[in-house]
Amino acid sequence: MRQGKAExxxxxxxxxxxxxxxxxxxxxxxxxRLGFSIEREQSSGDSLETIADCVRGALLRADLVIVCxxxxxxxxxxxxxxxxxxxxxxxxxxxxCARTLSLNYGLKKLPPNFRNQxxxxxxxxxxENSNGTACGQVITRGAKMLVLLPGPRKEWEPMxxxxxxxxxxxxxxxxxxxxxxxxxxGMWETEAEKLLRPAMRxxxxxxxxxxxxxxxxxxxxxxxxxxxxxxxxxxxxxxxxGGKIYGEGEDSLAAAAGNRLNAAGKTLSSAESCTGGLxxxxxxxxxxxxxxxxxxxxxxxxxxxxxxxxxxxxxxRKHGAVSRESAREMAAxxxxxxxxxxxxxxxxxxxxxxxxxxxxxxxVYFGLAGPRGVRLFSRQFRGTxxxxxxxxxxxxxxxLRKFIE
Amino acid sequence: MRQGKAExxxxxxxxxxxxxxxxxxxxxxxxxRLGFSIEREQSSGDSLETIADCVRGALLRADLVIVCxxxxxxxxxxxxxxxxxxxxxxxxxxxxCARTLSLNYGLKKLPPNFRNQxxxxxxxxxxENSNGTACGQVITRGAKMLVLLPGPRKEWEPMxxxxxxxxxxxxxxxxxxxxxxxxxxGMWETEAEKLLRPAMRxxxxxxxxxxxxxxxxxxxxxxxxxxxxxxxxxxxxxxxxGGKIYGEGEDSLAAAAGNRLNAAGKTLSSAESCTGGLxxxxxxxxxxxxxxxxxxxxxxxxxxxxxxxxxxxxxxRKHGAVSRESAREMAAxxxxxxxxxxxxxxxxxxxxxxxxxxxxxxxVYFGLAGPRGVRLFSRQFRGTxxxxxxxxxxxxxxxLRKFIE
Numbered sequence: 001m002r003q004g005k006a007e008x009x010x011x012x013x014x015x016x017x018x019x020x021x022x023x024x025x026x027x028x029x030x031x032x033r034l035g036f037s038i039e040r041e042q043s044s045g046d047s048l049e050t051i052a053d054c055v056r057g058a059l060l061r062a063d064l065v066i067v068c069x070x071x072x073x074x075x076x077x078x079x080x081x082x083x084x085x086x087x088x089x090x091x092x093x094x095x096x097c098a099r100t101l102s103l104n105y106g107l108k109k110l111p112p113n114f115r116n117q118x119x120x121x122x123x124x125x126x127x128e129n130s131n132g133t134a135c136g137q138v139i140t141r142g143a144k145m146l147v148l149l150p151g152p153r154k155e156w157e158p159m160x161x162x163x164x165x166x167x168x169x170x171x172x173x174x175x176x177x178x179x180x181x182x183x184x185x186g187m188w189e190t191e192a193e194k195l196l197r198p199a200m201r202x203x204x205x206x207x208x209x210x211x212x213x214x215x216x217x218x219x220x221x222x223x224x225x226x227x228x229x230x231x232x233x234x235x236x237x238x239x240x241x242g243g244k245i246y247g248e249g250e251d252s253l254a255a256a257a258g259n260r261l262n263a264a265g266k267t268l269s270s271a272e273s274c275t276g277g278l279x280x281x282x283x284x285x286x287x288x289x290x291x292x293x294x295x296x297x298x299x300x301x302x303x304x305x306x307x308x309x310x311x312x313x314x315x316x317r318k319h320g321a322v323s324r325e326s327a328r329e330m331a332a333x334x335x336x337x338x339x340x341x342x343x344x345x346x347x348x349x350x351x352x353x354x355x356x357x358x359x360x361x362x363x364v365y366f367g368l369a370g371p372r373g374v375r376l377f378s379r380q381f382r383g384t385x386x387x388x389x390x391x392x393x394x395x396x397x398x399x400l401r402k403f404i405e
Numbered sequence: 406m407r408q409g410k411a412e413x414x415x416x417x418x419x420x421x422x423x424x425x426x427x428x429x430x431x432x433x434x435x436x437x438r439l440g441f442s443i444e445r446e447q448s449s450g451d452s453l454e455t456i457a458d459c460v461r462g463a464l465l466r467a468d469l470v471i472v473c474x475x476x477x478x479x480x481x482x483x484x485x486x487x488x489x490x491x492x493x494x495x496x497x498x499x500x501x502c503a504r505t506l507s508l509n510y511g512l513k514k515l516p517p518n519f520r521n522q523x524x525x526x527x528x529x530x531x532x533e534n535s536n537g538t539a540c541g542q543v544i545t546r547g548a549k550m551l552v553l554l555p556g557p558r559k560e561w562e563p564m565x566x567x568x569x570x571x572x573x574x575x576x577x578x579x580x581x582x583x584x585x586x587x588x589x590x591g592m593w594e595t596e597a598e599k600l601l602r603p604a605m606r607x608x609x610x611x612x613x614x615x616x617x618x619x620x621x622x623x624x625x626x627x628x629x630x631x632x633x634x635x636x637x638x639x640x641x642x643x644x645x646x647g648g649k650i651y652g653e654g655e656d657s658l659a660a661a662a663g664n665r666l667n668a669a670g671k672t673l674s675s676a677e678s679c680t681g682g683l684x685x686x687x688x689x690x691x692x693x694x695x696x697x698x699x700x701x702x703x704x705x706x707x708x709x710x711x712x713x714x715x716x717x718x719x720x721x722r723k724h725g726a727v728s729r730e731s732a733r734e735m736a737a738x739x740x741x742x743x744x745x746x747x748x749x750x751x752x753x754x755x756x757x758x759x760x761x762x763x764x765x766x767x768x769v770y771f772g773l774a775g776p777r778g779v780r781l782f783s784r785q786f787r788g789t790x791x792x793x794x795x796x797x798x799x800x801x802x803x804x805l806r807k808f809i810e
Contacts (some may be wrong), residue, residue, distance in 0.1 A: 012614075014616050016429065016433060016446060017584075017627070018434065020425065020426075020430060021425075021426060022425065024426065037422075038421040038422070039421070040421070040455060041421060041447065041448040043447075044445055045444060045445070047444075050444060057462070074615060075598070154789050154792055211423060276686050276688070277677075277685030277686040280703040281681050281682040285790070285791065285794075287757055287790060289681075290705050293681075293705050294705055294706040295704050295705045295709035296705075297701075297702060298682065298700050298701035298703070299700050300689065300694075300695050300701075301695070301699040303699070303744070304743060308713070308742075337713075338709060352692055
């Protein structure tokens with residue numbers, strides 16, 4: 001089975017000036033599904049010559065070249081010009097692009113900076129942008145394909161399922177790489193790797209990638225599935241992981257808990273201290289979460305913990321706000337106040353300051369309240385304030401998922 | 406004064422297969438201090454041909470080329486061989502390297518996989534590795550310098566202050582690059598560019614980068630400041646932007662509002678509907694925010710809007726939860742319930758469903774309540790649920806900052 005060679009070029013001086021390039025793993029995943037491996041990645045500043053040089057080299061080596069960025073309306077957006085120079089083709093005004101822009105933005109006459117968004121490389125097929133003004137472009141030359149994409153993820157990502165996947169498949173017809181992404185919580189990366197080693201040994205021809213998040217692990221199995229290799233390897237991994245898997249593909253922890261609430265016809269509320277609204281934010285990121293999420297309290301001050309959640313003054317005095325007892329009263333209090341079937345609480349020390357010998361930075365207490373009573377947890381996380389908060393939010397969402405009957 | 410051009414090459418198939426490359430911002434910072442800007446970055450898999458091709462191209466273009474990774478003891482560590490091939494030099498056994506390794510690891514005889522760690526490119530200066538077995542290498546040819554570094558950050562990072570900074574400075578002697586990052590809210594990317602064009606024209610020798618976020622813009626000015634170019638350009642931009650600048654460098658919108666609250670000795674609370682806790686989360690991301698943030702309500706259901714925030718049943722019935730009137734009562738209600746000096750509210754339709762002709766997806770109402778009364782706003786955002794929520798949270802944090810006296 002032949003596989004395709006792809007190269008990625010990312011443009012933008014910011015990528016060489018302090019901003020992380022988050023896109024390569026995303027492109028890797030998308031292109032693997034289409035039968036391509038990425039052979040080289042180049043990041044270029046906003047220089048016409050450099051972009052052109054990157055494109056020229058990549059087109060000599062790879063089957064598929066993707067350039068991401070530099071299609072916007074400002075002076076430093078130069079990808080169209082660079083690609084046109086390499087291909088020795090003209091830039092032409094596209095009436096179809098102009099029409100789409102007029103419709104999407106309800107404008108009779110396009111402002112000057114929009115007009116340059118309608119320039120296509122001669123012979124290019126435009127790719128509609130549902131979330132911005134710069135359309136994508138697909139150009140083929142012989143057996144090669146060059147794809148120009150706008151820089152923002154929310155603009156280029158939907159172009160794959162909407163248009164590019166089928167276009168690339170039709171042009172190249174490589175056997176797709178099947179990919180299964182198992183989403184795991186409640187284990188460290190090394191624990192997951194150790195647990196999964198027998199499956200990796202038994203199905204050694206598949207490829208495996210392990211990605212660690214804050215309290216989560218993604219395990220990706222990929223390869224040619226024409227003889228069921230990836231399917232069998234994934235089944236073996238699923239058996240080994242059991243309930244540690246909260247979802248697959250793009251499933252989120254919050255959506256996994258939300259699905260259980262929806263199925264049971266139950267409602268939820270929250271009481272957060274150290275996570276400051278992060279857990280509620282993750283829950284409400286899921287469209288339709290208003291069906292089960294009634295509301296939440298960000299109870300940062302002790303007065304609010306008492307007034308809104310009914311945490312007793314004696315509890316706060318004796319055990320402190322960061323304690324099992326406070327977590328218990330916060331969860332039970334939220335359930336009562338919001339009149340929900342389930343409620344959770346989070347209270348801890350996110351740092352960087354505020355830790356003591358007895359209660360160090362990263363110590364977090366959690367409560368879950370439901371129809372059958374309360375469950376309590378505590379965990380000690382290590383890392384930055386941001387990482388500790390993310391670990392804490394993910395931890396309680398995972399426990400919530402398992403708690404809902 | 407002349408500035409240097411650098412290129413970075415990162416090797417490792419994992420960088421093209423799902424792992425984030427976290428190094429470029431680190432190299433950017435180190436090299437800017439030495440007077441270099443990064444002109445291009447390439448990531449290569451563990452292929453001798455590809456690494457050699459990357460090094461060959463980079464040495465033609467740049468003054469300084471850094472290759473990171475591929476110096477380990479395993480079969481897929483090929484950087485030494487690739488660099489030797491490009492330079493047409495031999496690999497020679499270094500007695501000095503062997504001695505250092507023996508000392509550091511307390512070994513009389515080096516194991517076989519260590520021996521290959523003592524291979525230097527002919528004419529290279531070794532760079533001691535205090536945290537691993539692979540030494541770095543510095544090779545000069547004419548006016549160019551090639552630096553080979555081990556992959557792990559903890560191994561290569563200390564090599565800069567310990568050795569490379571002074572070596573690179575002595576060889577090139579460039580003036581360091583100064584960078585100013587202005588953080589802007591309440592303007593679109595194109596508006597900011599238009600406003601700043603006079604400064605960019607007047608100080609055309611500085612470099613400019615513009616980065617759009619959800620409702621925010623970063624404008625970065627950089628260059629050689631030995632004659633005050635960057636300082637003057639930044640001052641000119643600051644004058645043009647005025648109060649649109651909420652911070653500089655790493656300042657966040659939430660921290661800007663928090664600083665004002667801290668300075669005034671005032672407190673804050675929040676009432677969020679469609680942002681679902683995101684605004685509270687951003688506020689509490691700032692360490693020490695508990696000094697002014699008392700708490701917040703995520704009032705997702707109408708019952709909670711009424712019970713907790715005191716939004717009147719008549720208001721909800723007549724105008725709906727997404728309305729100016731509800732935003733007003735939510736902000737005033739939060740201020741009263743949490744007994745804070747200031748409070749804000751957000752209520753809108755984040756989508757993707759739930760929009761109507763009169764109240765489309767992306768329509769958001771905001772309220773600010775303070776000692777001198779209430780201010781109300783509405784905005785229509787476009788984009789994904791996530792983007793609309795981020796725009797809404799940033800919008801109200803920026804208005805809050807300006808509202809605090």
